[in-house]
Amino acid sequence: MKKKLLSAILCSAMAAGMLTGCGGGADDGGAAQTPAAEPAAEEEAPAEDAAAEEAPAAAEGEEVTLTVLAGQSTTDAGIEDMIDAALAEKYPNITLEWECTGWDGEFHPKMQQYMQSGLPDIIIGKAQDVNTYASQGLLGEIDATYLDRGLDAARENVTFDGKTYGLVYNALYQGVYYNKAMFAENGWSVPTTQEELQAIVDDCNAKGIVPFASHMVDTWSIGNVTMQFMMNDVFNNTPDWGDKFRAGEVTFADDKAAQTAYSYNKLIFDNTYPETFSTEQTDCDARMVLGEAAMKVSGSWSIQNFLDIDENFDFGIFPFPNQTGDSKLIFEPNIAIMTSAETAHQDAVNCVLDVLSGDKELAVEILDFTKTASMLKDVVPTFPNPSQADIDEYASKGMIVDVTLGNNQLVWGGFQEENAADIAAYLQGDISFEECLAASDARVGSSSAQ
């Protein structure tokens, strides 16, 4: 009898434990969100100064906690603390609950997870994500008050069906970083054609200098440089190449320009360290700074490493030369702030947008930390960027192109990323160049986010 009683109690306890465990979580979650949401939306705070007069209604409302999913580049980790501090100063009633992930790895899986359970109030990703998620009706339109504080050039690629769903905060530049001292010592000038680049490569090899630093252990770096090549050799001449690819008008197997873009990877592979498939980005950047290589096809994310290793490292940037000698420097809107279409805290979200777009001190702090360019009006980073003179020169000549054009047509996840793995397999000799091209063609169904 005692045993029966014991077993019955045990069962009841386990069942009760399970039920309370499940139910409790849901209740807590609800309690944490719902009450905060409504008063925040209802209350309107008086303005203190001119800036605060334009501040959203939740400025001095009740405590609000906003959830933020941040898909970050390697350079971005840490900016959340800066944003928290600036927000606490202006809107102390608003707290951000951050979930920071790597953009390249976990961001999109997280987004898909949240699409089932409800998106975070604020999503920080890249400009190309706007196209992916706005087309699903998931993102909220950004108010013109905040968009107007950004550069007009930033809007085009975060606008979907005439509405702007992203606030672009900063930008990266991509191209070939070069060691200025090494170029000067060897009498090399910045190449604009493939022939000129080949001459430098040949001279490097003759002198025992490694022409290119690279880190192909990171498949993303192969994908990234391939899109740089595609921009100048393919999209430069055919801006809607991706759409034509899906329409069956062009293929990788037939298009010489696309094949040329892919084949540049072989040029890099044949003229880099033999251990590139074992070299990580930090080591690669260090070798570049230490003068072990003349050039590196990369982006602004390398600047942080360059200057951390040697703050006096003198480097410049030029676009990877294309077949027609009219390459443009690649520009990539990086941090793009998006909001959930169904946030229950729109006023509080606007407060955050107000801080992000209006606090110039914060903007400079973030730009100096990430070593990136500003996409906000009248905000100029103060970090020393030896490549800035080159960037300014290309900008003044109109030789800059936004890579979002290519990224929106040929998406990263499922297409560029997978193609990069095939290119790596080709470089490793596992598959032929034709098989590599055929694999990209076979992936046409995954090339678009829509």
Next chain:
Amino acid sequence: MNKKKTMQDKMNFQYFLLIIPGMVIFTIGVILPLLLAFRYSITSWDGMSVEKEFVGISNYINLWKDANFRQAWWFTIKFTIANTIVQNVFALLFAVALDSGIKAQKIYRTILFIPCLVSAVIVGFVWLKLYSNVLPELNEIFGTNINFLLFGDGKTVLSGLVIANNWQWIGYWMLIYLAGLQSVPSDLYEAAKVDGANAVQRFFSVTIPMLAPAITICVVGITTGSLKVYDLLVSSTGGGPGRASTSVIQMIYSTAISGRQYGYGSAMSVTLVFILLLVAMVQVKGLKSKEVQS
């Protein structure tokens, strides 16, 4: 008779009550996701849109034509076979060595066991750095020319991963073998000695048969664990170079999540589950029969 049957019924009812919590958790955590995965596997769902278009078994047919999927399976099978052999052999040898009464047994046991307490993600990072930076320095110091860049070449990446994985897990399986060895009655060895059996004969005729249950656990555990390898790869090779070390799980993840082909990825995962079940069943059945014989 009636009373006896009633008692049995009551006992059965109590057993049923006791397994309800486990059943509920198992159903919610395993059975339902499995059923959902099967449901998605017959659609072309991208994981985001509302529509889940029914495509029948076309995803399963496409799997057979998918060279990347076949390559992922080939890598996973090679990785599994290598791990199952190396880990079992070395774990057993270490266990026998530690059971032989050597000095400082506890220190050795601890040293061998510690790596399995480390996350596989960390293990991946550690071995990536070892192969790329630390070990090549030895070549500089000793003037040798050993190729330590195992992760950087499709031909050596499997060896590099097997070394890293075994470094982590041998200590864990060794403990299971050690527990098995310590439960073997010493009079069996004495009887074998009296019968004139030497050390090798005693090992194969007494130790191995008596360790049959432990061998079952280790073989099945290592096999299924290796078939599911993911975290080690993510932080070390990322599935590369190229696709040389892409495992099935990794491919499922990149297809379903990054590639937004949830239906196709689900078909891959359903296939994996069936193969895992099949392998485990065959192994358990085969190894259990050995236990009966022993």
